[in-house]
Amino acid sequence: MKKVSVFHGFWKFFLLLQFTFVSLWITPARAGDGMTFAACGDILPDRGIRRAMEIHGPSYPFSEITPLLRSFEIVFGNLEAPLSNRGTEADRPVLFRGDPLFAGELALAGFTFLSLANNHALDYGSLALADTISVLRLYQMVPLGAGYTREEATLPYIMEKNGVRLAFFASFPAGQDSSPATGTTINTLSPSTLAEQIQEVKKDVDIVVVSLHWGIEYSPRPSSKQKYGARTLIEAGADLILGHHPHCMQGIERYRGGYIVYSLGNCIFDGRRREEKEAFLFTCTIASSGIRNPYVIPLVIHDGQARIARGEDYTRIADTLISLSGELGTLLVNGKDGLFLP
Numbered sequence: 001m002k003k004v005s006v007f008h009g010f011w012k013f014f015l016l017l018q019f020t021f022v023s024l025w026i027t028p029a030r031a032g033d034g035m036t037f038a039a040c041g042d043i044l045p046d047r048g049i050r051r052a053m054e055i056h057g058p059s060y061p062f063s064e065i066t067p068l069l070r071s072f073e074i075v076f077g078n079l080e081a082p083l084s085n086r087g088t089e090a091d092r093p094v095l096f097r098g099d100p101l102f103a104g105e106l107a108l109a110g111f112t113f114l115s116l117a118n119n120h121a122l123d124y125g126s127l128a129l130a131d132t133i134s135v136l137r138l139y140q141m142v143p144l145g146a147g148y149t150r151e152e153a154t155l156p157y158i159m160e161k162n163g164v165r166l167a168f169f170a171s172f173p174a175g176q177d178s179s180p181a182t183g184t185t186i187n188t189l190s191p192s193t194l195a196e197q198i199q200e201v202k203k204d205v206d207i208v209v210v211s212l213h214w215g216i217e218y219s220p221r222p223s224s225k226q227k228y229g230a231r232t233l234i235e236a237g238a239d240l241i242l243g244h245h246p247h248c249m250q251g252i253e254r255y256r257g258g259y260i261v262y263s264l265g266n267c268i269f270d271g272r273r274r275e276e277k278e279a280f281l282f283t284c285t286i287a288s289s290g291i292r293n294p295y296v297i298p299l300v301i302h303d304g305q306a307r308i309a310r311g312e313d314y315t316r317i318a319d320t321l322i323s324l325s326g327e328l329g330t331l332l333v334n335g336k337d338g339l340f341l342p
Contacts, residue, residue: 042266043267044096044270045098045102046096062106065308069109070110077113083097133147158204169187169210172187215243217246222328227262239257239291252282261282264280280317294340298321
């Protein structure tokens with residue numbers, strides 16, 4: 001098959017033009033409705049995904065789910081690599097990086113918030129991370145859990161829309177020993193420290209969402225440390241916890257009026273294990289009164305492309321999530337195209 005070049009000289013201009021057109025085409029929700037929200041897990045722009053884009057074109061990884069993603073006002077994902085052609089390799093066995101133009105594909109797919117607080121954000125040092133922050137902002141997306149200083153990295157992003165005031169945190173708690181203390185870096189605050197920040201910020205906002213890169217890789221069940229940390233955050237005032245890193249799905253827990261999504265699984269990744277190819281979107285309406293209408297849409301990754309799960313794939317993923325969430329005392333009800341949390 002003839003390969004398609006991903007990085008034409010005019011591509012950056014074309015992506016900006018197309019993104020502007022699509023943004024104008026979408027009709028915003030009416031004031032007072034709250035905000036429609038969708039979250040997915042780990043996004044890899046390198047290795048097998050890079051090769052898939054070279055063969056099929058740069059929009060290939062998200063093309064099957066782009067209409068779905070663009071139906072939401074806020075779309076979150078965890079960007080598992082810096083987007084930069086600069087920097088120095090970190091001393092670690094596995095390194096990821098993506099081309100800066102991948103940011104345009106994320107924007108076209110509908111993403112608005114990307115967490116950079118993860119174990120690969122600094123694979124090419126602070127310079128590459130700074131480039132990533134800049135290029136995401138260029139395409140009008142919000143980088144979470146990273147900043148040009150340690151203080152900036154730990155601050156939540158606060159926004160107000162449709163009558164709702166929202167604070168969004170992101171952290172990689174296990175990265176405290178591997179992230180630089182000065183210069184461009186990521187947030188590595190522990191859940192206990194985050195809880196103190198949440199208590200303070202909740203005085204001025206309606207809703208708090210927290211992204212956490214955590215957990216044991218390939219474990220379908222959260223550790224006792226995860227459960228304790230997540231519940232601590234809910235007790236402090238968080239309304240929604242979004243977990244990622246295990247590269248497989250973990251269950252959802254409803255706790256004291258909040259929701260804990262322990263692991264969303266992968267969104268775009270090139271893993272070979274079946275569990276690495278099973279994932280879901282967590283969707284809801286973020287209202288001033290809390291998280292409303294939570295709904296789960298199973299996804300499957302096929303040949304480097306995220307797709308809405310159908311048939312046997314849907315049944316397997318739905319059954320797995322129902323079972324894992326049941327172990328956490330939370331009921332998921334199988335609907336026609338997704339799972340309800342009554």
